[in-house]
Amino acid sequence: MTSEQPQALVKGELTLVSRETQVKEWLLAALFFSCAFVAVLGVALIFAFVGWKAWPILSDVGLSEFLLGRVWAPSDGSYGILALIQGSFVVTLGALALGTPLAVGTAVFLSEIASPGMRSVVRPAVELLAGIPSVVYGFFGVVLLRPIIGELTGSVGFGPLTAWIVLAIMIVPTIAALSEDALNSIPMGIREASYAMGATQWQTIYKVVVPAAKIGIIDAIILGMGRAIGETMAVLMLVGNAPQFFAGVGEPISTLTSQIVMDMGYSTGTHRTALFGMAAILFVISMSLVLAVRLLSKLRD
Amino acid sequence: MLSGCDRSHDSATQLIVTGSTTILPIAEQAGEGFVRASPDTSVLVSGLGSSAGIEAVMTGTSEIGSSSRDLKAEEEGLGLVDTPIAFDGIAVIVNPTNPVSDLTVEQLRAVFSGQITNWRQLGGEDRGIDLVNRDEASGTREAFKKAVMSDDARFDSSAVVLPGTGQVRDVVSRSKGAIGYISVGFVEPRFASRRVKALSVNGVVPTEETVTTQEYPIARTLHFFTKGEPTGLAARYIAYVLSDEVQQGVVVDAGFVPVSERNGQ
């Protein structure tokens, strides 16, 4: 929607607007366009720089050895990140499994069941959860959760289980807010029609409203997944940083994000290139998720 | 390497010290005392690991690189001058409830390379050994590796890797089967409410005395590296760090052994 502009003023048929003003308007429009283009420029630059720094990994190590290699031991010259990729996925999927029901449940509660009073308590709570920095979540997990999990598993307490719990809480605000928006945008009429046919609230919710908002909710989950894969600080503090394959929910593993932070401070040469390669992979994954959301939304329209 | 190109500092009045997290508190405290005595100067200290510190001083981004490990073979002969500022023992710690009190270096090697996995094999309880390792940037890890792991023994890759001394200590204090290593000075720190138990190695208990006489086998030197002999502000700062005020004050406070003691001054 662009706001209308009377044609006569622009074409200069009436001398209400001088040539000078027309030029000025055009320049301003160009300025605004370039500001908007900064976003595109930013993404392009990230692509370019991270990609450029990561490029040598293809020749130094080789793509298949890098992506599929089972051993990550830079001091020995092994740069296989398969275990790290598995770690990222294990941590993400577990967090999604725990966080999605909680988030969607909260969203459904907010849009379908809560009274205005309850809504004024729960909704700000969700927003506040979104504002807590990831390092505080990590800190909370380390001092409170890790010892408990350590007792439970008989091990040290760093590992997927601890990360799942904290990460699940971290993605709840993302998924819940977007799901709630999706649910709210379903017109009341649909619900009323369902009640008129004698359905209970729950039947209406799971047979009518949620399916109608399905795409919006899936969008929310995908974005929550993006958040989980890209999460760095909390995962770093909780996951144990052992670059091995999954060995149990209480045994340490490592993810792409946490390994980068662990190694970045002292890495040189091929090692550093490998880290940038991992960053490039993370960037591609997050952009693909955004793309997936866009394609899904096109489906809806 | 993270110090970047720093055009904003003038080496005549600002000193940059980067490197070991173990040395960080000493360097910061000494820096404060130094600046108090010479108020027109400033000392910027950061801790990204001994390796990062060595690299920073080699590329010129910092005047002093602090390191809690010796130079590796590939770092020698590049013009770095070493000024030892303290000695440190590395204590092997276990949970206070662990009945094991002494291990040999060979046993430690087997444990940390994953060959021994149950305390029962060391005369303790029937409980799995939870290895706690430091991150690769850590000078403490390097020093431990040098003293305990021989060339063909590698750290078990299933060990938990923690980026800080405090975390290692905290984890070992709470997990009955855990074993880790930290600087002797941190075994009884000021703000900790939980305790850990330091093992004796080869029958030697880690104390200031056994570290000084080098009877305790896992010890290391804490270094300040400079490119070439220290000059100007760096030289004054290092002289201050080697002075009695700092050696008998901050260094002892942090649990390290003053340089002077071993030299018998």
Next chain:
Amino acid sequence: MDKRVANNIAVAVLWVAASITVAVLGAIIVYVFVNGVRALSPAFIFTWPHGVHAEGGIWPTIVSTLYVTVLSMLICTPVAVLAAVYLAEYAHQGRVVSTIRFAADSLASVPSIVMGLFGFALFVEAMGIGLSMLSASLALSLLMLPIVMRATEEAIRSVPRYIRWGSYGMGATKWQTVSKVVLPAAAPRVITGIVLATGRAVGETAVVFYTMGQAIWLPISPLESGRPMTVHLYLLAVEGINLPAAYGTALLLMLMILGFNLGARWILKRYRKV
């Protein structure tokens, strides 16, 4: 199962879900508060850390956090607001606008470690700015950009059309209309968006770690380094040398962000005329 029983069970489950969410928030806040409030004192806020055990206060970290946050706000706001003006007022739907939106969404979902490495590669090394407030602000601005852009765009769109028509009817040009009529009307929401984005920037750790450094320092020029509160909290938590100080830092950090959030709400309430 009787459909009413199913309904009651399901509704109960949903109540539980919402309660867990609120309870977790409460637990985190209470835990940090109870442990952190003991460390808070004017000394904690206004003095420097000193000593082997990082005793004392966290003043330079507070200054570093505020400095980089304000600088990011200054860099990001003009670009984001004008970008949103373009999208809302000037642009025609099409490939270009679609690309811009895709780019903005991508920026919003970039993992913070990737942004940190990017900031390091571009601002710190390639452009030679070094570890500094400026490098960190530039990186943070990129993170804040999509948030402010979206908030501003929605704010502009929610200004009713008739206000614009009135302006054009009086002979104003597009820019005059936008700058003198639309933007002021949209201002409360725009400011809310800026404040919320700033709250997000305050909580960033990985990005700032690789662009600002971690030396404890009181920055004066934007080219100087420093250590923000988030990095300080991380280092305290990981080194474990002073847990009370860690709690205090966490509490102050959360209070700051809470302040930003509440401030944003207050602005919205106070200035909402429409």
